[in-house]
Amino acid sequence: MKITIPALAPSILSADFGRLREEVAEVEANGADLIHVDIMDGHFVPNLTAGPALVRALRKGTNLNVHMMVTDPDCFIDEFADAGANGMTVHAETCSHLHRTIHAVQEAGMKTGVALNPATPINMVEEVLPFVDLLLIMSVNPGFGGQAFIASSLDKIRRASRAIKELHSEALLEVDGGLKIENTHAVVQAGADSIVAGSAIFSSQDYQKTIGDFHKKMGRE
């Protein structure tokens, strides 16, 4: 599926789970490029969300990217691919054999992504950057929606953007956590190709207006 860059990826973590299909349809109708699905195992992060069944329920016509905040993502690659996930982002901190995991995600037919916690240096993924589809910089410590953007992330985004270019990688640079209309311009200026926003979108009253405002700050009409 083709997406416009910079892309907007609403995180459904802050959506109304009782009417998730409608929530997803509404943000898509108003210009969401892909849907960010946070998968948490209560182990890597102190929170629980959902598994492949949720992806299966939402898959129809939707570009779904699963953000795996789980200790052992390898166990779930095939299940999420079968369920209809279009892309899978794994945390570098959780993979002893990151190279193998990324190839397994690719072989399962999904776009590949690698995520870094705020405290994890970019050079941890240097070797895999040339062949991943996406690098996700966490701008909060993962586990919860609605946290404040960590200010030092801006400089990290700049450095990540530089690393992608220097390594001739075609990876998209995605940023997740604490993104609001107010800080989106700076994040895109720093080099982000994709903005994940949960509470800023789903806690707003008017998705059309909020997504429109995000698009403007991203330099899109």
Ligand code: DX5
């Ligand atoms: C945090 C998740 C994020 C979260 C973002 O662990 O990975 O995707 O939903 O939520 P906001 O946009 O509210 O910070």
Ligand code: ZN
């Ligand atoms: Zn996420």
